[in-house]
């Protein structure tokens with residue numbers, strides 16, 4: 001290789017657009033597979049190569065020659081010599097065509113950014129921002145006698161009103177390892193999200209009155225129930241009392257609520273998804289996953305078919 005006139009010969013400038021394109025491709029794939037990690041890697045690649053591309057593309061305007069292949073350099077030198085011989089003494093500093101070329105590119109970039117950045121922001125930002133954490137006070141521990149099931153209806157955010165109303169099946173499992181144990185199952189069907197019902201007699205039939213608690217989350221209705229399982233009215237999905245799917249189209253067990261005990265009250269936290277549960281009550285081994293949407297597998301090879309996780313409350 002011949003020595004360079006302008007220092008060591010760098011990689012061909014055509015590498016930068018290719019790297020930029022690879023970065024964009026990784027970014028787009030990451031949006032589907034893993035918005036946090038892979039998209040970030042793609043964005044970094046695109047930014048680095050994009051910056052190098054812009055730097056080289058504008059180097060002539062900034063008075064520094066872009067690194068070029070030796071053959072190209074010789075051709076350019078010959079062309080420059082010929083041009084210099086023909087050029088009038090008062091040649092402009094920048095060719096008009098160059099000015100128009102960069103103006104067009106710059107304007108196109110600005111317009112493209114104005115169009116795509118807000119859309120990309122709406123698409124990419126939510127997973128990074130996370131969701132507002134709701135805590136729901138279901139009432140005092142004494143409202144939940146050990147071993148009894150209740151259908152609890154409540155608003156997760158009274159400020160949002162009825163739109164935040166949810167239902168959960170709640171059972172006090174007693175104390176395990178010195179901490180209260182509860183099974184708290186969401187009534188959202190793991191097939192398409194219909195409201196699952198308890199299969200069994202409720203308060204009026206049992207002759208047990210409903211319980212109403214007034215907490216920071218407003219009025220909490222607790223209906224006693226003796227479920228033989230849970231059933232979905234939409235397409236016949238069936239679950240056992242631990243929320244395991246037993247029949248029908250649901251693809252996994254019912255979601256559950258995590259909980260905490262604060263000042264003697266049962267506090268519902270966020271929901272999580274469950275592939276299945278081994279065992280019962282306080283002894284149950286729960287196979288937990290981060291919250292998935294209705295119909296999404298959380299384990300097995302099928303989980304890769306449902307990579308997008310919509311925001312959840």
Ligand code: FES
Nearest residue numbers: 189192232235237
């Ligand atoms: S939504 Fe529950 S079975 Fe289809």
